[in-house]
Amino acid sequence: MNSTRESWASKLGFMLAAMGSAVGLGNIWRFSYVAGENGGGAFLILYLASILIVGIPLLLAEVSIGRKAKSDVVGSYRTLAPKKPWYLAGFLGVFGALLILGFYSVVAGWSMYYFWNYLSGYFFTVPEQGYGGAFETFTSSTAQPLMWHGIFMVLTIAIVLTGVKKGIELANKIFMPALAVLLIILAIFSLSLDGAMEGLRFLFQPDWSVLSNPSVYIAALGQAFFSLSLGVGVMMTYGSYLGDHHKLPGATVGIGLMDTFFAVISGIVIFPAVFAFGIEPDSGPVLVFITLPDIFSQIPFGGMVGILFFLSLTLAAVSSSVSLLEVPVAYLMRSVKWSRRQASIITGIIIFLLGIGASLGMGAWSGFTPIGQLNIMDSMDYIASNIFLPIGGLVMALFVGWYFSRREALTAADLQHQVVGSWWYVIVKYLAPVIILLIFLNALGIL
Ligand code: PHE
Ligand code: NA
Incomplete structure (x- = not known):
């Protein structure tokens, strides 16, 4: 094993x-x-169920594979299962x-643009066309969104260049808590709005009739995978930088719960506002980019809150984009022996090019809908989140459940002495794969 391989300074x-x-x-x-x-509500239940039953157990499986193999996503399978097709x-x-990352960076660019508009004071007051109109004008234009997408990619590349340990820890230590505090304050404000009850009912009171629609299940599963x-x-890859003496189960449960907290609290911010300001809940990807500014325009020091919020959101996006870029970079560094620098820059440029499609699909290329009615960005998102991620997770589950022996699996996950170990094993080996397959077959109309 390569002794110069990077690793985390600590479990923290x-x-x-x-x-x-x-x-x-x-x-x-x-x-x-x-x-x-x-x-709303019925989706939320499916989402939470996906996180608890499939997501968190598979998160543990994924980190365990990486830590055991100490390699990137291709190399891990290759190391543990030489000459087998798992890789x-x-x-x-x-x-x-x-x-x-191609489309994620475009949306992160929007967030940066909003940060900039608050910093410059332009969004302190409602623009003439309203925030929705301003968003529309901005995202459907060509140069500006591409510029922000480019800036965001440069930032991501710069951090990945400096290595896994340095770049991200500080941002995460300060701005994740800041985002949490801001969201809690905003949630309290949202709950005081006139439409609050309606929003809460939408988010928490399940309308079971939507469960007859197969696309809701795959949307919930895809969202759980994407979010985790x-x-x-x-x-x-992140698990591969972790030493063997750090215990995994608590860490993965912590990550899952933290992530879920952020989702639910942002729902409590957004949906009361959606109803209070008369916005359609199914407005799509523009939703937060209209509702949040509407909220900020109504609270004291809203402009300052806007600055802080979009700064925190952008930095939260950076720590996610860094992790995404690290996947191909780690792969290329090992397989073709590129330097970290070379791998980050070249991959970053490819991602930038992919993102051009996603960005122009909001305007100049909006007539191009690769999947059904979905524009380029939504098509990229659909393929990645609803198909690639669940298949990737399915393979991880099968690998740990069926390729590893029971003892290997439990040892890799630090569950050999835990009662929950046998539950986890049954989930990873049988339940999660069956659920993912059923949701796929259902979406394909076979069930
Ligand atoms: N989980 C990240 C988020 O919620 C996005 C992401 C998806 C990051 C897949 C890495 C891998 O924003
Ligand atoms: Na998430």
Whole structure:
């Protein structure tokens, strides 16, 4: 094994990086619009069930594989299962990470643009066309969103260049707590709005009739995977930088709960406001970019809150994007022996190019809908989140459940002496794969 391989300074370093990866635009931007599009309460229950029954156990499986193999997502399978085809799933991960970061960076660019508009004072008052109109004008234009996407990618590359340990820890230590505090304050304000009850009912009172729609299940599963950074090899790669003496089960449960807290609290911020300001809950990806400014325009020091909020959101996005870029970078550093510098820059440029499609799909190329009615960004997101991630997770579950012996699996996960070990093993070996397969077959209309 390569003795110069990087590693975390401490278990806290790993926890911060993994939480930083999990908490991001997925909790605020993606969670709220996907929940809004899928009917609210019933979706929330499926989402929480996906996190608890499938997500957290598989998170443990993914980190365990990485820590045991001490390699990237392709190399881990190769090391543990030489000459077997498991590593092909690793390429799915590398490819998925590129695809996700391609559009993730564009949305992070929007967040930076909002930060900038608060910093300059322009968003302190409602723009003439309203915040929705301003968002529309901005995202459908060509140069500006691409510029912010570019700036965000440069930032991500710069951090990944400096190595896994340094770049991200500080940002995570300060700005994740800041984001949490801001969200709690905003939630309290949102609850005082006139439409609050309606919003809470939407989020928490299940309308069971939506469960007859197969697409709701896959949306909930995809959101759980996306939000936990599960199934692309991010957690496998991060786990590979972790020493054997650190215990995994508590860490993964902590990451899962933390991530879920951020999602639910942002739902409590967004949905009361959605109803109070008369916005359609199924407005799609624009949802937070209209509701949040509307909230900020109504609270004391709202402009300052806007500055802080979009700064924290951008930094939360950075720690997620860094983790995504690390997947192909770690792979290339090992397989073709590129330097960290070379791998980060070249992969970063490829991702920037992918993101151009996602960005222009909001305007100049909006006529191009690769999947059904979905524009380029939504198509990239759909393929990555609802197909690649669950397949990636399925393979990880099968690998730990069926390729490892029971003893190997439990040892890799630090569960050999734990009563929950046998529960976890049954979930990883049987339950999670069956659930993922059923949801797939259901979505394909076979069930
Ligand atoms: N989990 C991140 C978020 O919620 C996004 C992400 C997905 C990061 C997949 C890494 C891998 O924003
Ligand atoms: Na998340």
